[in-house]
Amino acid sequence: MAQASFSLTVSGKKIYKDEVIQATYTVLNGDNIYNFEPPAFTGWKVVEGPAISNAKSVINGVMETRASYIYTLAPTQTGTLTVPAASITVQGRRMQSYPEKITVLNEKNPLAGKQPTQPQLQSLFGGDMGLGEGSSQLPTLGKNESPAQKIKDNMFVRITTSKQSCYVGEPVLVTYKLYSAIDSKSYTTKQPTFSGCSVIEMTPDELVTDREEIHGKLYKVFLLRKVQLVPLQAGNMALDFAEVETEATFNMAGNQQHAYSLTLRNSPVSIHVNPLPEKGKPSTFTGSIGRFTIDVHAREAKIPAGENDTILITISGEGNIQDLLMPPVQWPGEIEHFEASNDDDINKAAFPVAGRKTFLVPIIAHKEGKIEIPPVAFSFFNAQKGVYETIHSKSIQLEVTKALSSVLKRDSTIVTKDFTTRKYIWIVPAIALAVITIVLIGNKRDKKKQQKSSEPIPVPANTSLPVAEEEPLLLTKFDFHAALDILSNIEDDKLFYTKAKEVLTQAMQEHLVLPNVSDTTILLNKLNNTNPALAKVSNRLLTECNLGIYSPVTQDRENMMEELKNAIAQLIA
Numbered sequence: 001m002a003q004a005s006f007s008l009t010v011s012g013k014k015i016y017k018d019e020v021i022q023a024t025y026t027v028l029n030g031d032n033i034y035n036f037e038p039p040a041f042t043g044w045k046v047v048e049g050p051a052i053s054n055a056k057s058v059i060n061g062v063m064e065t066r067a068s069y070i071y072t073l074a075p076t077q078t079g080t081l082t083v084p085a086a087s088i089t090v091q092g093r094r095m096q097s098y099p100e101k102i103t104v105l106n107e108k109n110p111l112a113g114k115q116p117t118q119p120q121l122q123s124l125f126g127g128d129m130g131l132g133e134g135s136s137q138l139p140t141l142g143k144n145e146s147p148a149q150k151i152k153d154n155m156f157v158r159i160t161t162s163k164q165s166c167y168v169g170e171p172v173l174v175t176y177k178l179y180s181a182i183d184s185k186s187y188t189t190k191q192p193t194f195s196g197c198s199v200i201e202m203t204p205d206e207l208v209t210d211r212e213e214i215h216g217k218l219y220k221v222f223l224l225r226k227v228q229l230v231p232l233q234a235g236n237m238a239l240d241f242a243e244v245e246t247e248a249t250f251n252m253a254g255n256q257q258h259a260y261s262l263t264l265r266n267s268p269v270s271i272h273v274n275p276l277p278e279k280g281k282p283s284t285f286t287g288s289i290g291r292f293t294i295d296v297h298a299r300e301a302k303i304p305a306g307e308n309d310t311i312l313i314t315i316s317g318e319g320n321i322q323d324l325l326m327p328p329v330q331w332p333g334e335i336e337h338f339e340a341s342n343d344d345d346i347n348k349a350a351f352p353v354a355g356r357k358t359f360l361v362p363i364i365a366h367k368e369g370k371i372e373i374p375p376v377a378f379s380f381f382n383a384q385k386g387v388y389e390t391i392h393s394k395s396i397q398l399e400v401t402k403a404l405s406s407v408l409k410r411d412s413t414i415v416t417k418d419f420t421t422r423k424y425i426w427i428v429p430a431i432a433l434a435v436i437t438i439v440l441i442g443n444k445r446d447k448k449k450q451q452k453s454s455e456p457i458p459v460p461a462n463t464s465l466p467v468a469e470e471e472p473l474l475l476t477k478f479d480f481h482a483a484l485d486i487l488s489n490i491e492d493d494k495l496f497y498t499k500a501k502e503v504l505t506q507a508m509q510e511h512l513v514l515p516n517v518s519d520t521t522i523l524l525n526k527l528n529n530t531n532p533a534l535a536k537v538s539n540r541l542l543t544e545c546n547l548g549i550y551s552p553v554t555q556d557r558e559n560m561m562e563e564l565k566n567a568i569a570q571l572i573a
Helices: 147-154 405-410 421-425 427-451 480-488 493-512 520-530 532-550 557-572
Strands: 005-010 014-016 021-028 033-037 044-059 062-075 079-083 087-090 093-096 100-105 155-161 165-167 172-180 185-190 197-201 209-214 217-231 235-239 243-252 256-265 269-274 290-298 302-304 308-319 335-337 341-347 354-365 369-373 377-382 387-392 396-401
Touching: 005 093, 005 100, 021 087, 044 197, 147 155, 147 243, 147 256, 155 243, 155 256, 155 269, 217 269, 290 377, 290 387, 290 396, 480 493, 480 557, 493 520, 493 532, 493 557, 520 532, 532 557
Parallel strands: 014 100, 165 269, 302 396
Antiparallel strands: 005 021, 021 062, 033 087, 044 062, 079 100, 087 093, 155 172, 172 217, 185 243, 197 217, 209 217, 235 269, 243 256, 290 308, 308 354, 335 354, 341 354, 369 396, 377 387
């Protein structure tokens, strides 16, 4: 696979004021993609989006992956407008696309009746639209027959839905089709747009046709649009119409032929969206709708202390699986866990969307012994039954063996006694403070000796320096300046990023006055409530630390150190 890239493409650089464009933000050959930040579309109205598309292809043995975020935009003014850049995190690295300039003409499209406005979703039918074999004879228009009525009697656009009533978050299949029993030339002049819901596109790229008999008449059926809609709010959701302009030629009296045009559209349809019931809603419910199972296991059930392991939380089933959040885990105190990534295997061509979503949580256990991770609970709403359900995984049994000698040598955080890594690394400032204390005590005693020379000089019972496993008694406040100085002199990359994460976590704890909360996800959420910008920077720094701890990717430590100093300065100010 080639190097990952992030780019913006638009469907046109010059449009009329009554047209729309598609803006597609694409990650090419990227892995571990998260934190997509959509821009503010100034001068544009978001008609639809983002629709999320994932694709994988192998050409001549070379694999290519694409993850796309697709918006349909309508201009709100004329002139030169900018489709802005967006940003996203790919493999722990923040990437940004380039913006695109669009010229919006101050006039309507003169060919609006013949030219589709949404290139990717268009259904442009040239040639015969009738039954094909045996239908080459043009329809005859009687003396008193209306051409418009004749077309309506033989052609129509129909919308079908998988259900007329659903719950918020429950997927609904919506299909638009054109039915034709006569030869014609037709163009899709308007595709439906959707608001108040997320959209999963299921319309194939190629033209799909079928045959269907209705009330004894045989129709050729053309698929115009097929989508899964996931309503985001309760109430009546009115579905937009598709519009097709058709031109049919009729035989007239006197062997004359005349062509007539007519615009067809489907009848209005609404879906009633019910709110999710409050009765019986579990505290662990996060909006998952469908039917699911859960499996939780460790990649390695037996690991040496200090070695990396991964907990895999897999949720499988059907429903709004693409929007699932990781369920909470009751982590034992002996385990240090880090931010999770996710691996998806989702079939968006199925209805409802089906597949699995796996959350991968890196962990480290520093002490020997047996550890049990309690069962993980996952709650969802079963729309078919109309009730909430909570399922549980099995507990995980881990056996942590003695640390490998190479690990002990490489990483001083892996020790056999019961003391924290933070105490161990900050022994240097503790020693400095202890030395200062000893000097002060000595000076005080010298003064007493001068005042009372006749009195015996008390000899301290123990003047030895504190060792690593003891808490420095005079170190009442964490010394971030000393910590950062020590951090800048650490050569081992893994140890550097481990300690950098500890310092940043400590700073967030002090800023939020939450000394006993070590879960960085909780700390970031709390910080985001008071200072979103600082929370964003802290989250990026934590991501870089995790990447440095768990992968061999080379990063710019000098630049990160400057950002870390600035972030901590704001946190402790």
